[in-house]
Amino acid sequence: MENKELNLQEKIPQTEYKKPNVFKRMWNFFFNMCRSNFLFALGAIIFTLWIIICFISPYIVPYDPLQQDMAIRFSAPSAAHWFGTDNLGRDIFSRVLAGSRISISAGVLTIILSATVGTIYGGISGFVGGVVDDVLMRLAELVISFPAIILAMTISVALGPSLYNTLLAIVIVTWPSYARVMRSMVITLRENEYVEAAKSLGASSARILFKEILPNSIGPILVLSTLDLGKNILTFATLSFLGLGSPPPTPEWGRMVSDGVKDFAYWWVSTFPGLAILTVALAANFMGDGVRDYMDPKLRKEI
Amino acid sequence: MGLTRYLIRRLVFLVFTLIGVSLMVFILSHMVPADPVAANLSQANLNNPELIAAFKAKWGLDQPLYVQYFTYIKNFLHGDMGTSIRTKRDVLVDLKQYFPATIELSIFSIIIAVVLGILFGIVSAIKRNSFIDQILRAVSVLGVSLPQFWFGLAMLYVFYYKLGWLPGPGRIGAGFATPTGGTGFFLIDAMKMKDWALFKDVLRHLLLPAIVLGAFTMGLITRTTRAGLLEVMSMDYIRTARAKGLKEKAVIMKHALGNALIPVITVIGLGFGNLLGGTVVIETIFGWPGVGQYAYKSATFLDFPAIIGVSLLIAAIYIVINLITDLLYGILDPRVRYE
Numbered sequence: 060m061e062n063k064e065l066n067l068q069e070k071i072p073q074t075e076y077k078k079p080n081v082f083k084r085m086w087n088f089f090f091n092m093c094r095s096n097f098l099f100a101l102g103a104i105i106f107t108l109w110i111i112i113c114f115i116s117p118y119i120v121p122y123d124p125l126q127q128d129m130a131i132r133f134s135a136p137s138a139a140h141w142f143g144t145d146n147l148g149r150d151i152f153s154r155v156l157a158g159s160r161i162s163i164s165a166g167v168l169t170i171i172l173s174a175t176v177g178t179i180y181g182g183i184s185g186f187v188g189g190v191v192d193d194v195l196m197r198l199a200e201l202v203i204s205f206p207a208i209i210l211a212m213t214i215s216v217a218l219g220p221s222l223y224n225t226l227l228a229i230v231i232v233t234w235p236s237y238a239r240v241m242r243s244m245v246i247t248l249r250e251n252e253y254v255e256a257a258k259s260l261g262a263s264s265a266r267i268l269f270k271e272i273l274p275n276s277i278g279p280i281l282v283l284s285t286l287d288l289g290k291n292i293l294t295f296a297t298l299s300f301l302g303l304g305s306p307p308p309t310p311e312w313g314r315m316v317s318d319g320v321k322d323f324a325y326w327w328v329s330t331f332p333g334l335a336i337l338t339v340a341l342a343a344n345f346m347g348d349g350v351r352d353y354m355d356p357k358l359r360k361e362i
Numbered sequence: 363m364g365l366t367r368y369l370i371r372r373l374v375f376l377v378f379t380l381i382g383v384s385l386m387v388f389i390l391s392h393m394v395p396a397d398p399v400a401a402n403l404s405q406a407n408l409n410n411p412e413l414i415a416a417f418k419a420k421w422g423l424d425q426p427l428y429v430q431y432f433t434y435i436k437n438f439l440h441g442d443m444g445t446s447i448r449t450k451r452d453v454l455v456d457l458k459q460y461f462p463a464t465i466e467l468s469i470f471s472i473i474i475a476v477v478l479g480i481l482f483g484i485v486s487a488i489k490r491n492s493f494i495d496q497i498l499r500a501v502s503v504l505g506v507s508l509p510q511f512w513f514g515l516a517m518l519y520v521f522y523y524k525l526g527w528l529p530g531p532g533r534i535g536a537g538f539a540t541p542t543g544g545t546g547f548f549l550i551d552a553m554k555m556k557d558w559a560l561f562k563d564v565l566r567h568l569l570l571p572a573i574v575l576g577a578f579t580m581g582l583i584t585r586t587t588r589a590g591l592l593e594v595m596s597m598d599y600i601r602t603a604r605a606k607g608l609k610e611k612a613v614i615m616k617h618a619l620g621n622a623l624i625p626v627i628t629v630i631g632l633g634f635g636n637l638l639g640g641t642v643v644i645e646t647i648f649g650w651p652g653v654g655q656y657a658y659k660s661a662t663f664l665d666f667p668a669i670i671g672v673s674l675l676i677a678a679i680y681i682v683i684n685l686i687t688d689l690l691y692g693i694l695d696p697r698v699r700y701e
Binding site: 341 | 499507508511512515519639642669673676
């Protein structure tokens, strides 16, 4: 009897309403999307597989991706070399696996950085308002009013071609869309009662921005991130193809495709790294499409 | 009234954007530790202090950066965009030469993208959730997921190298002389010359790069058309049209499609901008003597007078295209008010 009462009391705090945290909400959303949308689930599975490959590639590559062997250069796909070998006799299968590390993390990293920069920038712009807002937003629009790939190419060439400068260039062309979304969220949310309440309780501007407004605008920012993921992976691959990624021996999908340009007849040199880019971009876009369909209630009805 | 004010505001914005773009590229170009004097003058002229002084004075190189920028703007307004370090020619002359090739390719490409995209979108929406809808949706996602450089190489390998159905890189075959129509648009030039063998050859050369370049935009348009049509089809006036006994084809073609295509206009504008960016890669792969290849070569050569010129040209096209789509949007959808 006594025991039971004790148990009951222990349970009470657990049944209390607890605001689910952002990560929990994200996970629930992800899980529901996977259940209701086949293509989203497919994209998520492929993408997860590639992420796993990123982490374990050093342990599963059959050959050293940098090991050259001129005796077997340009050998066609075979049991020993599943994807064949390239112009320096390196195993392409190993290089595709190893190349996932830079090629995929470049896309993910540039999205995270762009979203962070854009969110802070747009948050400040929307929060301060007035002339500051006008000037900041015109600056952001300046970047948008220009084809991204050409701007990124110019920036990365001007800074000197290197992996970091190329990533920086991609961030420079990507962040403004996040700034715009964040700004419009701030302007809408600023008028809400709970923000008024926080203000009247004497909360500082920074607290209102980070504690009240930011958690509520994370949704649209995440949607945009999902939509941009495939695009940024492609942009990085393109710049890498143009020779603006890391220096040559490092395996990188875009550059590996360009390795095959000169020796056209050996189709496998370009084909497999290209297929790797395609599968990752497809997976990312399947997820992005699913999220966009979900966000558009008119399309949701028909699912 | 509203429209005029709107137009003026947009044109002012166009000027400001161009100033911004030029400023941006100008600052970028001066972050590079390269000596423009050494890059621009030949070795012999470098020993001639008078020439060096004249060159420095013309571009204000001994002045602070902001003075140099104003000098550039002043020269630009006089139609002088500087001399390309790489080609040793006037940037303006270079751009005039390469521009038509890019525009011909882009327009051909956008036509393919629009026709296929709208067609796929309509079929996809009509046969919603059927097998063919799934296929077409997959194709549209594929279109936006293909790495253009790789797709271009694959198409060249299959249709040129293996099958030999289509010609390889370049604008015209080896057996033809450059058309002398004067427009620089080879299709139009060939028509003017009534040289139909040449016309066919130019067309065949255009096909592959145009398809590769347009795949992305085609995917976007398919998606937007499908979504737009599905949205419109659920409206009351469509139900009315059906209720009065119209055939389904008439309902879609006469009543639904017009409204469904309005958002597609915006996507076409966006797609065209994307196309311009894509020309960098496509023109490099297909040996297409256009502005994209010029931009790439200039960038890798740190040829900044050329880069600023190309950037300004592309930014201008991009903004004008967006302005046109916005205006079209307003004409097609009377609910849109310019403010």
